Amino acid sequence: MTVSFTLNVNGAATEVSTEPRRTLSDVIREDLGLTGTHLGCEHGVCGACTVLLDGAPVRSCLTLAVQADGHEITTVEGLANGDELHPVQQAMHEAHGFQCAFCSPGFMLSTVALLAENPNPSRHEIREELSGNLCRCTGYHTILDGVEVAIRALASDGASGGGDA
Amino acid sequence: MKNPPFEYHQPDTLEDAIQLLAVYGDEAKVLAGGQSLLPLMGLRLVRPSHVIDIGRVAGLGAISTESSGVSVGALVSHSMAERSEKLRTNAPLVHQAMPYVGHRAIRNRGTVCGSVAHADPAAEMPAVCRAAGASMIAVSSRGERAIEADEFFVGYLQTALDVDEILTEIRFPALAEGTGTAVVEVARRHGDYALVGLACSLTVESTITAAALSFFGAGSTPIRLGEVEQLLIGEEPNEAAFTTAAAAVRSSIEPSADVHGSANYRRYLAGVLTQRGLTQAASTVGVLA
Amino acid sequence: MNERTQTSGLGFVGQSVTRVEDDRLLRGKGQYVADIEPEGVLHAAFLRSPFAHATIRSIDVTAARRSPRVTAVFTAAELNELTNPFPPFLMMPGLYTPLYMCLSDKKVRHVGDPVALVLADSRYHAEDALELIEVDYEQLAPVASIADALSVNAEQVWERADGNVLLDKSDAYGDVESVFASADRIVTERFSCQRQSNQPMETRGSVIEVDPETGHLTIHNATQSSHMLRWLTAALAKKESVRSSLKNFATNKDRRDSFIVAAKEFMAQNGESMQNQDNAGPKSQLRKDRSMLRHLPRTLFGLLGKDDYPTVMARDIGGGFGAKGPVAREDIALAAAAIDLGRSVKWIEDRVENLSDGGHAREEDLTVSLALDNDGTFRGLKVDLVLDQGAYPAFPIGASMATQIMRVMFPGAYKFDAFHLRARTVATNKGKYVAYRGPWANETWARERIIDVAAKALGYTPTDLRLKNMFSDQDMPAAMITGPALDETMSTKKTLEHAMQVVDIDEFRDEQETARAEGRYLGLGFACYHEAAPGPPDYFDSISPGAGTLGTEYARTTIERDGSIVVYTSQMPHGQSHETTYAQIVADELGVGIADVKLVYGNTDRTPFSVMGTGGSRGGPLGGGSVKYSSREVRQQVIDAAAELLEASADDIDIMDGNIHVSGVPARGVSFADVAATVISEGDQPFDATFGYTGKGDGGWSCATHACIVEVDLETGRVDIPRYVVVEDCGPIINPAIVNGQVRGGVAQGVGAVLYESSVYDTEANLQATTYMDYLIPTAMEIPYVEVHHLETLSPGENDFRGVGEGGMIGAPPAITNAIEDALGPFGARVTDQYLPPTKILEMAGIIDPD
Numbered sequence A: 001m002t003v004s005f006t007l008n009v010n011g012a013a014t015e016v017s018t019e020p021r022r023t024l025s026d027v028i029r030e031d032l033g034l035t036g037t038h039l040g041c042e043h044g045v046c047g048a049c050t051v052l053l054d055g056a057p058v059r060s061c062l063t064l065a066v067q068a069d070g071h072e073i074t075t076v077e078g079l080a081n082g083d084e085l086h087p088v089q090q091a092m093h094e095a096h097g098f099q100c101a102f103c104s105p106g107f108m109l110s111t112v113a114l115l116a117e118n119p120n121p122s123r124h125e126i127r128e129e130l131s132g133n134l135c136r137c138t139g140y141h142t143i144l145d146g147v148e149v150a151i152r153a154l155a156s157d158g159a160s161g162g163g164d165a
Numbered sequence B: 001m002k003n004p005p006f007e008y009h010q011p012d013t014l015e016d017a018i019q020l021l022a023v024y025g026d027e028a029k030v031l032a033g034g035q036s037l038l039p040l041m042g043l044r045l046v047r048p049s050h051v052i053d054i055g056r057v058a059g060l061g062a063i064s065t066e067s068s069g070v071s072v073g074a075l076v077s078h079s080m081a082e083r084s085e086k087l088r089t090n091a092p093l094v095h096q097a098m099p100y101v102g103h104r105a106i107r108n109r110g111t112v113c114g115s116v117a118h119a120d121p122a123a124e125m126p127a128v129c130r131a132a133g134a135s136m137i138a139v140s141s142r143g144e145r146a147i148e149a150d151e152f153f154v155g156y157l158q159t160a161l162d163v164d165e166i167l168t169e170i171r172f173p174a175l176a177e178g179t180g181t182a183v184v185e186v187a188r189r190h191g192d193y194a195l196v197g198l199a200c201s202l203t204v205e206s207t208i209t210a211a212a213l214s215f216f217g218a219g220s221t222p223i224r225l226g227e228v229e230q231l232l233i234g235e236e237p238n239e240a241a242f243t244t245a246a247a248a249v250r251s252s253i254e255p256s257a258d259v260h261g262s263a264n265y266r267r268y269l270a271g272v273l274t275q276r277g278l279t280q281a282a283s284t285v286g287v288l289a
Numbered sequence C: 001m002n003e004r005t006q007t008s009g010l011g012f013v014g015q016s017v018t019r020v021e022d023d024r025l026l027r028g029k030g031q032y033v034a035d036i037e038p039e040g041v042l043h044a045a046f047l048r049s050p051f052a053h054a055t056i057r058s059i060d061v062t063a064a065r066r067s068p069r070v071t072a073v074f075t076a077a078e079l080n081e082l083t084n085p086f087p088p089f090l091m092m093p094g095l096y097t098p099l100y101m102c103l104s105d106k107k108v109r110h111v112g113d114p115v116a117l118v119l120a121d122s123r124y125h126a127e128d129a130l131e132l133i134e135v136d137y138e139q140l141a142p143v144a145s146i147a148d149a150l151s152v153n154a155e156q157v158w159e160r161a162d163g164n165v166l167l168d169k170s171d172a173y174g175d176v177e178s179v180f181a182s183a184d185r186i187v188t189e190r191f192s193c194q195r196q197s198n199q200p201m202e203t204r205g206s207v208i209e210v211d212p213e214t215g216h217l218t219i220h221n222a223t224q225s226s227h228m229l230r231w232l233t234a235a236l237a238k239k240e241s242v243r244s245s246l247k248n249f250a251t252n253k254d255r256r257d258s259f260i261v262a263a264k265e266f267m268a269q270n271g272e273s274m275q276n277q278d279n280a281g282p283k284s285q286l287r288k289d290r291s292m293l294r295h296l297p298r299t300l301f302g303l304l305g306k307d308d309y310p311t312v313m314a315r316d317i318g319g320g321f322g323a324k325g326p327v328a329r330e331d332i333a334l335a336a337a338a339i340d341l342g343r344s345v346k347w348i349e350d351r352v353e354n355l356s357d358g359g360h361a362r363e364e365d366l367t368v369s370l371a372l373d374n375d376g377t378f379r380g381l382k383v384d385l386v387l388d389q390g391a392y393p394a395f396p397i398g399a400s401m402a403t404q405i406m407r408v409m410f411p412g413a414y415k416f417d418a419f420h421l422r423a424r425t426v427a428t429n430k431g432k433y434v435a436y437r438g439p440w441a442n443e444t445w446a447r448e449r450i451i452d453v454a455a456k457a458l459g460y461t462p463t464d465l466r467l468k469n470m471f472s473d474q475d476m477p478a479a480m481i482t483g484p485a486l487d488e489t490m491s492t493k494k495t496l497e498h499a500m501q502v503v504d505i506d507e508f509r510d511e512q513e514t515a516r517a518e519g520r521y522l523g524l525g526f527a528c529y530h531e532a533a534p535g536p537p538d539y540f541d542s543i544s545p546g547a548g549t550l551g552t553e554y555a556r557t558t559i560e561r562d563g564s565i566v567v568y569t570s571q572m573p574h575g576q577s578h579e580t581t582y583a584q585i586v587a588d589e590l591g592v593g594i595a596d597v598k599l600v601y602g603n604t605d606r607t608p609f610s611v612m613g614t615g616g617s618r619g620g621p622l623g624g625g626s627v628k629y630s631s632r633e634v635r636q637q638v639i640d641a642a643a644e645l646l647e648a649s650a651d652d653i654d655i656m657d658g659n660i661h662v663s664g665v666p667a668r669g670v671s672f673a674d675v676a677a678t679v680i681s682e683g684d685q686p687f688d689a690t691f692g693y694t695g696k697g698d699g700g701w702s703c704a705t706h707a708c709i710v711e712v713d714l715e716t717g718r719v720d721i722p723r724y725v726v727v728e729d730c731g732p733i734i735n736p737a738i739v740n741g742q743v744r745g746g747v748a749q750g751v752g753a754v755l756y757e758s759s760v761y762d763t764e765a766n767l768q769a770t771t772y773m774d775y776l777i778p779t780a781m782e783i784p785y786v787e788v789h790h791l792e793t794l795s796p797g798e799n800d801f802r803g804v805g806e807g808g809m810i811g812a813p814p815a816i817t818n819a820i821e822d823a824l825g826p827f828g829a830r831v832t833d834q835y836l837p838p839t840k841i842l843e844m845a846g847i848i849d850p851d
Helices: A024-031 A087-094 A104-117 A123-129 A141-157 B014-027 B037-042 B078-083 B085-090 B092-100 B104-109 B112-118 B124-132 B226-232 B239-252 B263-284 C022-026 C062-066 C076-082 C123-130 C146-150 C176-182 C226-236 C242-251 C253-276 C280-288 C291-305 C329-341 C351-357 C399-409 C442-458 C462-469 C492-502 C505-517 C539-543 C578-590 C619-646 C672-681 C736-755 C807-823 C838-844
Strands: A003-009 A012-018 A050-053 A056-059 A072-074 B007-009 B028-031 B050-053 B063-066 B069-073 B135-140 B143-148 B153-155 B166-173 B179-187 B194-205 B207-216 C042-048 C054-060 C070-075 C114-120 C134-139 C165-173 C185-193 C205-210 C217-221 C311-313 C345-348 C364-372 C378-388 C418-426 C521-532 C553-559 C565-569 C597-600 C653-656 C659-662 C688-693 C701-712 C719-729 C786-791
Touching: A003 A024, A012 A024, A024 A050, A050 A104, A050 B104, A056 A104, A056 B104, A087 A104, A087 A141, A087 C022, A104 A123, A104 A141, A104 B104, A104 C022, A123 A141, A141 C736, B014 B028, B014 B050, B014 B135, B014 B166, B063 B085, B069 B085, B069 B112, B078 B092, B078 B104, B078 B112, B085 B092, B092 B124, B092 B179, B092 B194, B112 B124, B112 B166, B124 B166, B124 B179, B124 B194, B124 B207, B179 B263, B194 B263, B207 B226, B207 B239, B207 B263, B226 B239, B239 B263, B263 C838, C042 C123, C042 C329, C042 C351, C054 C076, C054 C114, C062 C070, C070 C076, C070 C123, C070 C329, C076 C114, C076 C329, C114 C123, C114 C329, C146 C378, C146 C418, C165 C399, C176 C364, C176 C378, C176 C418, C185 C442, C205 C329, C217 C226, C217 C329, C226 C291, C226 C311, C226 C329, C242 C253, C242 C291, C253 C291, C280 C291, C329 C345, C364 C442, C378 C399, C378 C442, C399 C418, C399 C442, C399 C521, C399 C539, C442 C462, C442 C521, C442 C807, C462 C492, C462 C521, C492 C521, C492 C701, C492 C719, C492 C786, C505 C521, C521 C807, C553 C619, C553 C672, C565 C578, C565 C619, C578 C597, C578 C619, C619 C653, C619 C659, C619 C672, C619 C688, C659 C672, C701 C807, C719 C736, C719 C807, C736 C786, C736 C807
Parallel strands: A003 A072, B007 B050, B028 B050, C042 C345, C217 C311, C378 C418, C565 C597, C719 C786
Antiparallel strands: A003 A012, A050 A056, A050 A072, B063 B069, B069 B166, B135 B143, B135 B166, B179 B194, B194 B207, C042 C114, C054 C134, C070 C114, C165 C418, C185 C364, C205 C217, C205 C345, C364 C378, C521 C701, C553 C565, C553 C688, C653 C659, C701 C719
């Protein structure tokens, strides 16, 4: 069985025709070629595949692609504004946020959503909100630092930064 | 770890959805948020021939207050419930449970009704429903019926829903005056399913007039301990009463062991949580003696 | 944060230069193996045994083959016919290494053992086809534990082993018997460590491209060891007869000549280490199993006869921690299938596969006896170690190698008169044991635990007892009783002294007492270690004669015509930020900026050879040294050429910000591009230098002390870590932020090891933690803030970098378990397990009984 629908990813609409069983993560990676979204566990625990669905973080491995019909999806590729990194990306760079960085797209998208809702979370709130994203390299400290760098950068920008998240 | 094949149905109305379910019965699974169903399908532990996606069905996404309480529609996500002022005031157990439910991304997709229909005995929502005395509204082509929470959870991942029924709504009754509630749990990691958890409430008019203790992670279904609740009635809401209740919980509960905790551990923990939960519940209504 | 500005001139080494890798990775433009999708590639899925131990009566793949979406199905018997078995490598006296094929055709030895390979047009369809294969198994009694394996009644996992014991090796240093007879006290305890798993966030994977014209394989693989994968694929993935290989070799002069050149080069570098190798290892192997005499010639001549070895490419890798070091059975199966079909194939391991057989580690029982005098002087140490390697030995470095690193490192930073280790490796019906970040780490855990046990028995504080017995500067030069030389880089004692300044122990004891009165249980634990990073030159040979071949790291530095600086490394980065740290080193050597340096890695057509790739905390000291010295040679080449151009003496040439000039006359300088263009257009020797580096001499130790404070909640059994301090000494630091990241990441895995993670099997050898719902990787909520303090002890001479990749994970389990035992002191608890989940905590405190 095949279903056809439109996926809106990073502001661009793509017609997709696929088996309904395929996950949003697989369609984003394979059909749209946006391989920045990573698959770490495929059962909803690690958070590497996190994308934003209408601005809210969701597991793209636990979402059928067809369920995203009619929603706006943002992936890590949608964060930077051309050459200019999104403030969260820039902050993670400055804070030495990641090592292997396989988990980084999920962390950054979760962070973008968190800061959109709460521009000044406490360290504890950051830890709690990012606890659905696993990192095996860093011990998390530098990622949490990166969120705090982003908070300061966004506050001093007085704007929500680049990208359409 | 890829989903097995299935026929996909995307009804726009509840009537269409229940017609599909009437046709396909136990060959079909209802998909709302998918946060319980899709992991099992990916592991090929569940392989329905038909998936009925109710995500577009109109009228299932509301949280509404009625004179008799508050109702949560089938498409209300945990995040919507978490942010709902109506639930915070009218069904505080739902609100109190939310910080323990998975993580943000899971709460954004997963639905309250989905969690209840999935009936994982270590999940928060089924136990909350039992503590709150909720009614589950089941709709099929044969009509609509309300199933009381005490009758709803019949076994491990098993509910009283018939194969052609959709859980369209959960109704939480209004809280009695003087009722305090709490949800407490201990999990291995933040956001994990509970080792043991407790959703509880106390109604106090100088002494305790009603109590509900609903444990999760302590058996094959969420468990109400009626005998312990009875022990509390007529007592003052104080530490001594709660200690007695905790001891009674430990002697009546029969949890099983898994890789995350022994049966003895869970039994002990259930007592600790009894003490903590009742203390919190009493303090929320300012009656802790 | 130690953030200094990123400009040249001051020296980049020592600064927290931000990462070169980040721009592509943070944009989602990295290229991990799963991101590679050649046109028309076939997607692979392996059918795996649902049973721990069984014989295969029959397998029926006809229905799977009929599926229209399936291109090919290989049974084990079919694929094994095309391939050579995994040979024994680094044979040791007392060790038997079973030979095994890429798939299992007659017998399965663990849940997840691969028995067939499906290739279809998508992973979805490949998984569909797996469900159509029927296998008739006859179950055998499972060997589920070390106790099972040592039982005389157990079924044998490997028919030719002694029961299930693969290694039994005893080594003694000093007069063990008389030391133990004359010591005042002997403290004995048995420690047990659970099975853990490395669990990088990216699973394993391989994409094999087949050139339709030439048949050349290009293997994109998440490997820590690209050259080993290349060679082993060439050796195993296509079986050729000795006769046809010899014919190819004899008739191909180029092949013969290039072999002789390569062999000479290898022997020049490794001859000394090779000569140390005696034949006791092969003898042990042949006593058990002579089949290698049949397979090895075919395999080796097969290598000689091949004109074309695969190219291995790896770009970005999502972590490894040792799990991506071995060449996997799947790697060979996929290559064999690709060669046979002439089609490109792709396999991305899923998480269930990864948890089952992507790499397990650490499951060891250790009975430790510490002999000491009443004044606290350590006299002797006796250890009986049994390691559960699972079913299939990892290639090339199996579990038995870890036991021998443990042998060398067990005495730690302490002086002993005698040491004895009996090391046994047993086979069980479990996933394979691999190196995991400090593969020998349980020697530190068991030693640091027994010291705490002894301190309590004798009435010493744990820190006093350690300080009394540690090597100090006045002892240098010295040697560990197990052999390796010690010099001033052996600064473990200094790290402990520093940690005791950072953590005010008296103040803590007051706080602990106050808290106990309130029913709160605090504990403080220390752990001290040193690790060979790189260690003295004889270090590897002291582990296993001949293993010195693992040590050398190579780098090649070149300058291209446009002046760009390209550095080729045999390291295989997978999160350690080599592109940044090596750029720092090279930029300092050549007087250029970070952005002027390009690092090439992970492409075996372009990068120099090393056996091991990245592992063993060798990237900084050895990889860094090779990069430094190859760049220094090139600097001299550039200066010599520039001297001619500028008509000056080479001694007067200076390079600053890429400007090559006569000292004091920067305005008349030339650029790298100017010099390169001139030299290359004149047809002179281009700027190019390769350097193999094995370390600078005695010492080369990286040291640390961890101090951990815990609070144990006796209502829930949960352990909180309010303070965690690491005092580390890896010598001069290349990049403080990256060092801190390595330390903290290691500690996080140590926290996981003690409190959350267990690859536990039931009594039927069924893995109980097959998903991330049950194998618990700690989240940001569970990992404490880790304070990192640096000492930078220098040793004479240059290139003093020392490795720091593994230490965090080595120090954390003992520090945390020591702290927990201290917290539970009022209950007389004794920590003998490394894994302490809430249930265990309450059992140790006597609050609950075991079920």
